[in-house]
Amino acid sequence: ELNPQVNINSINVTDITENSALVTITGFSSQKTINFTVDKSVPINKVIENTNLGEIDINKLGGTYDEQLFKYFLKQLNSQLDINKINVINITTNTAKVKSNDTNIYTGEIDINYSRPVKSVLKNTELGLIRINGVNKPTEQEIKNKIKELNKYLENNINDFEVSDITTTNAKINFKRKDILSGEVIVTFISNINLNKIITNNNLGEFKTENLSNPTKQQIKNKLKEMYNNLDITKIKVENITNSSAKITSADETVYTENVKVNYSVSIDSLNW
Incomplete structure (x- = not known):
């Protein structure tokens, strides 16, 4: 390569070491030691x-x-x-x-x-209370909003996360790109529902009572349960009962929030003289 005029077949190389060798050429009486560096990289x-x-x-x-x-x-x-x-x-x-x-x-x-x-990124997994707009469980966006609230550093990429297997108390969180964030995390929460999202019709109809007296708390609860089978009547209170209306409030803020006014009419079931 360095001496193209020399016939390679006439070159003899002897006494090879790590950094030198003795070179002779057929037909010539002289010899020469050449030095080199071996690239072992x-x-x-x-x-x-x-x-x-x-x-x-x-x-x-x-x-x-x-x-x-x-x-x-x-x-x-x-x-x-x-x-x-x-x-x-x-x-x-x-x-x-x-x-x-x-x-x-x-x-x-x-x-x-x-x-x-x-x-390693989603560190706050106990989300606490989530006030939901539906009647059964929080939506994916409601859970993301709560995660973002408790993990401020995720504000700019919260939509890169996926929420699945949502129940009323927990959900599974993973990242869309598994090559960046792998595995999954279970987040827990308590979902409380606005009562007006369940009690959508506040006209309860007619109650029959003795002597046109006010309906009882239990009568109103039973009527609400009849109209809304997904309502847990053990978690509500009936207050301010009159002969035409009552106020329904939460008995457990971890389940229901807010209050609803319901209306009704009263008719005579029997007269006691």
Whole structure:
């Protein structure tokens, strides 16, 4: 390559060492020692074949998502790697870059990826009271709003989360991109319903009573249960009863909120003289 005029078949190489060799050429009486440097370095992507480190849960390991942590996992997945000859830089939520710090050993650089568990980001999982607009359980958006309220740092990407398996007391949360945040978290809450979302018709019709007396609390509760079978009458109170109206309030603020005025008429069931 360096002496193209020489016929390669006439070259004899002897006394080879790590950095020199003796060269003679057939037909010539002289000889020459040549010096060289052997490049023993390996492209780093030939050593780091497993670039996906999987889920790394810092809560189990302790510490932080730093260079030493990634070196540890790289060594676990690529046993032949000399972690003293690399640097891990540009660490993000789900990626990092591995670069050689000794070009005599490794050359080039390579990107690695990993995921963090959702629970490492969503730390406040007890959401407390959620006042819902429906009649059975909170909506996905209502749960997201509560999560955002308790985890302010998620305000800008709350819609990247998914809510599923919603009940009246809990729901499952995961992240849309599993390569960034993996796994799931169960959040718990108490969903309380505005009474006016259940009692949508506040005309209870007619009550028959003795001597046109006011209906009893139990009569009004029974009528409400008849009209709204999803209403838990043990969680409500009946107040301010007259012969034409009453106020329905919550007996348990963790279940129902607000109050509703109901109307009715009274007719004679019997007369007692």
